[in-house]
Amino acid sequence: xxxxxxxxxxxxxxxxxxxxxxxxxxxxxxxxxxxxxxxxxxxxxxxxxxxxxxxxxxxxxxxxxxxxxxxxxxxxxxxxxxxxxxxxxxxxxxxxxxxxxxxxxxxxxxxxxxxxxxxxxxxxxxxxxxxxxxxxxxxxxxxxxxxxxxxxxxxxxxxxxxxxxxxxxxxxxxxxxxxxxxxxxxxxxxxxxxxxxxxxxxxxxxxxxxxxxxxxxxxxxxxxxxxxxxxxxxxxxxxxxxxxxxxxxxxxxxxxxxxxxxxxxxxxxxxxxxxxxxxxxxxxxxxx
Amino acid sequence: xxxxxxxxxxxxxxxxxxxxxxxxxxxxxxxxxxxxxxxxxxxxxxxxxxxxxxxxxxxxxxxxxxxxxxxxxxxxxxxxxxxxxxxxxxxxxxxxxxxxxxxxxxxxxxxxxxxxxxxxxxxxxxxxxxxxxxxxxxxxxxxxxxxxxxxxxxxxxxxxxxxxxxxxxxxxxxxxxxxxxxxxxxxxxxxxxxxxxxxxxxxxxxxxxxxxxxxxxxxxxxxxxxxxxxxxxxxxxxxxxxxxxxxxxxxxxxxxxxxxxxxxxxxxxxxxxxxxxxxxxxxxxxxx
Numbered sequence: 283x284x285x286x287x288x289x290x291x292x293x294x295x296x297x298x299x300x301x302x303x304x305x306x307x308x309x310x311x312x313x314x315x316x317x318x319x320x321x322x323x324x325x326x327x328x329x330x331x332x333x334x335x336x337x338x339x340x341x342x343x344x345x346x347x348x349x350x351x352x353x354x355x356x357x358x359x360x361x362x363x364x365x366x367x368x369x370x371x372x373x374x375x376x377x378x379x380x381x382x383x384x385x386x387x388x389x390x391x392x393x394x395x396x397x398x399x400x401x402x403x404x405x406x407x408x409x410x411x412x413x414x415x416x417x418x419x420x421x422x423x424x425x426x427x428x429x430x431x432x433x434x435x436x437x438x439x440x441x442x443x444x445x446x447x448x449x450x451x452x453x454x455x456x457x458x459x460x461x462x463x464x465x466x467x468x469x470x471x472x473x474x475x476x477x478x479x480x481x482x483x484x485x486x487x488x489x490x491x492x493x494x495x496x497x498x499x500x501x502x503x504x505x506x507x508x509x510x511x512x513x514x515x516x517x518x519x520x521x522x523x524x525x526x527x528x529x530x531x532x533x534x535x536x537x538x539x540x541x542x543x544x545x546x547x548x549x550x551x552x553x554x555x556x557x558x559x560x561x562x563x564x565x566x567x568x569x570x
Numbered sequence: 571x572x573x574x575x576x577x578x579x580x581x582x583x584x585x586x587x588x589x590x591x592x593x594x595x596x597x598x599x600x601x602x603x604x605x606x607x608x609x610x611x612x613x614x615x616x617x618x619x620x621x622x623x624x625x626x627x628x629x630x631x632x633x634x635x636x637x638x639x640x641x642x643x644x645x646x647x648x649x650x651x652x653x654x655x656x657x658x659x660x661x662x663x664x665x666x667x668x669x670x671x672x673x674x675x676x677x678x679x680x681x682x683x684x685x686x687x688x689x690x691x692x693x694x695x696x697x698x699x700x701x702x703x704x705x706x707x708x709x710x711x712x713x714x715x716x717x718x719x720x721x722x723x724x725x726x727x728x729x730x731x732x733x734x735x736x737x738x739x740x741x742x743x744x745x746x747x748x749x750x751x752x753x754x755x756x757x758x759x760x761x762x763x764x765x766x767x768x769x770x771x772x773x774x775x776x777x778x779x780x781x782x783x784x785x786x787x788x789x790x791x792x793x794x795x796x797x798x799x800x801x802x803x804x805x806x807x808x809x810x811x812x813x814x815x816x817x818x819x820x821x822x823x824x825x826x827x828x829x830x831x832x833x834x835x836x837x838x839x840x841x842x843x844x845x846x847x848x849x850x851x852x853x854x855x856x857x858x
Contacts, residue, residue, distance in 0.1 A: 473780055473792075474787055474792045475791035478792050478795055480828070481828070483827075483831060483847055485766050485769050485827070487830070488820070489761050491826075503767060504761075504762045507766055507769075515845075519841075519847055522843055523838055526835050526838055529835060533831065537825065539779065540768075540772040542772075544825070547814050552811045559771055560803040563802075565800075
């Protein structure tokens with residue numbers, strides 16, 4: 283990951299908004315690799331900005347105002363999804379190159395388009411690194427978080443050069459770039475990530491509604507779900523609302539599949555259950 | 571786990587029916603620890619019996635007939651749940667001590683009660699070790715599988731001595747005994763194990779129904795569920811049918827919780843989602 287010391291940085295000075303797990307880990311690796319020389323930025327919580335400074339995520343705490351952003355070659359928005367849309371819709375100066383790390387892309391692109399429509403357009407390359415876990419905050423940031431991670435970019439009207447530069451940034455920290463349409467991205471993730479996450483919440487919620495003490499008796503089964511359901515509640519409420527139309531379709535699809543199992547159970551139909559389970563289990567074997 | 575070489579075995583000769591992951595692993599550890607001297611038995615599939623003999627799970631392949639069982643101090647039934655019920659209801663000779671490793675206990679006890687009602691009662695200590703994974707068959711058997719595992723016993727009219735002996739057997743291979751009522755056992759496991767397992771099937775099924783290619787795009791989210799859903803389909807269809815009344819209540823409870831999330835999503839109610847997720851996520855922190 284280290285570039286030769288003679289290579290010039292890809293971006294000399296970067297503005298980072300949001301110094302949590304994603305933003306913080308990215309900044310640490312970008313500086314280590316020599317891809318970026320200086321990271322200035324801030325977090326919505328002052329104590330997190332201070333913490334990011336002391337950890338070495340930020341070189342300077344600076345507010346995100348035009349005179350600061352103007353001196354930067356790239357703005358990275360690593361903030362919760364709903365804040366992201368608001369910031370993108372407010373706009374930046376015309377020459378500013380902006381990327382982000384939000385899990386929902388249609389909503390972010392809508393924000394960008396609002397800015398364009400209001401004459402406050404900028405250079406925007408939407409991004410989504412598939413990385414992270416239940417932890418959050420600057421203290422959770424760690425080097426190497428993106429090694430081997432898929433990073434989706436969903437450019438709408440960015441130049442080839444801007445897409446290439448933002449790709450190089452993520453590849454430089456170990457990411458594997460995939461270009462998708464924002465709408466396709468949101469549909470895929472509604473099914474493979476957001477809906478399964480809602481399911482984990484529903485499972486734990488139903489057990490709690492029955493008897494909270496049951497959770498303590500869980501062997502392997504329930505424990506996997508409690509881990510998933512322990513993720514940042516604010517972040518997941520944001521994601522659910524930002525991707526709500528596609529997520530609703532996936533959640534209703536889950537309801538249909540659950541009802542199929544319930545009806546086979548009501549009929550005590552062992553063969554139907556076994557052949558359904560067989561078909562579902564075989565997916566694992568075909569996974570790359 | 572090793573007993574002093576001077577200790578007599580707890581059971582000199584054991585009959586093992588079913589030489590898969592659970593039965594096989596148990597036999598290996600029982601002999602290693604000196605708790606059992608000789609394990610004779612069989613599997614419903616002759617090639618598995620042969621394999622169990624060559625691995626050292628069985629010392630002799632013998633059919634489960636009265637003249638063989640009569641010479642054993644304990645019968646261990648490590649067979650699929652629906653076969654278990656059938657065998658238990660067929661009965662044994664009056665003095666035979668029988669235990670099992672089935673995941674559903676009400677159904678097993680009903681089988682036993684049928685045998686009693688028909689005058690073919692025996693000494694029965696129902697058991698359920700909380701261990702195992704997606705693998706199955708004698709080749710999957712491994713030493714130490716039960717170390718630290720919870721083992722539930724649900725005796726109904728066994729003598730204190732028989733319960734104590736079967737407890738000592740499981741404790742000797744590292745299990746931690748918990749005594750429960752069979753009905754209570756099945757209700758708890760419907761919620762903490764069987765329903766979450768059905769949920770994993772429903773999640774994967776709904777994704778397949780939408781587009782099988784989506785599975786390949788899964789990051790962490792879906793992959794956890796494909797692992798759970800990859801378990802033995804026959805075993806899970808058995809469990810679902812054997813515990814179907816209690817499982818239906820839990821599955822409908824899951825449907826209710828899913829519908830609550832869907833309705834909050836329909837209303838785009840961020841606060842309601844966030845506070846629900848918050849409450850659910852806090853369960854993890856309180857887990858022992």
